[in-house]
Amino acid sequence: MKNTIQKAVIYVGTAREKQAGNNTIQKQLSEVRKYAQGNGYMIVKEYIENGFSDATLKRPVLLKLLEDAKKKEFTKVIVRDYDRLSRQLPDFLLIESELKKNGVSILPITEDNQIAMDFKDLFAPHYDANKSNLKKPGITNKKVLKLNK
Numbered sequence: 001m002k003n004t005i006q007k008a009v010i011y012v013g014t015a016r017e018k019q020a021g022n023n024t025i026q027k028q029l030s031e032v033r034k035y036a037q038g039n040g041y042m043i044v045k046e047y048i049e050n051g052f053s054d055a056t057l058k059r060p061v062l063l064k065l066l067e068d069a070k071k072k073e074f075t076k077v078i079v080r081d082y083d084r085l086s087r088q089l090p091d092f093l094l095i096e097s098e099l100k101k102n103g104v105s106i107l108p109i110t111e112d113n114q115i116a117m118d119f120k121d122l123f124a125p126h127y128d129a130n131k132s133n134l135k136k137p138g139i140t141n142k143k144v145l146k147l148n149k
Contacts, residue, residue, distance in 0.1 A: 008041040008076035008107070011065055013049030013084050025050060028080045035109040036078055044074050054086050057094070066095070069102040082108040 012028035025048060036043050045068070049061040057063075062085070065077065077099060079085060085106065086092040096106060 005040055005042045006076055007044050007074040008036060008078050009065065009068075009074050010036065010043055010046045011049070011062070011077050011079050011084060012047070013052065013054070013059075013061070015051070015053045028084070031080055032078050032109060041076065041078065043078075049084075054083065055088070057086070057091055062095070066098050069099050069104045072102055075104055076107050077104060078107045078109060080109055082106060 010029065010032045012025055012032065014025060014028075029046065029048070033043070047061045047065045049059050052059040052061075068074075069077075077085075082092065085095050099106065
């Protein structure tokens with residue numbers, strides 16, 4: 001069986017340009033690069049979002065990532081923590097849905113985040129079934145992602 005190298009991109013970000021602690025851009029990049037190298041991923045691009053809050057989808061680098069996913073040049077978006085993409089479940093599900101449409105999945109590298117992704121998958125069907133009853137930021141953000149085509 002031929003061992004195929006998966007093409008991936010890295011997405012890192014902080015809301016503040018000078019973030020302290022574990023979420024500095026350089027620390028995130030270092031950890032994700034090390035993970036990718038150790039697990040056989042070929043990194044084709046790094047997306048670095050600096051100084052934009054994850055409370056909105058109006059982030060230039062995130063929007064570029066979603067646009068690039070349509071080119072189908074990678075299959076994974078590797079992140080240190082899934083909340084680098086969004087801390088809001090409705091927004092996260094929109095991002096994940098846009099990526100999945102293009103054959104791309106999200107890979108958080110920390111064990112806690114992989115457990116959280118499993119829990120997210122448990123709640124996503126409930127969210128989908130009831131989203132018409134919810135008032136959520138994602139309604140506005142669909143327009144940002146141009147999902148209303």
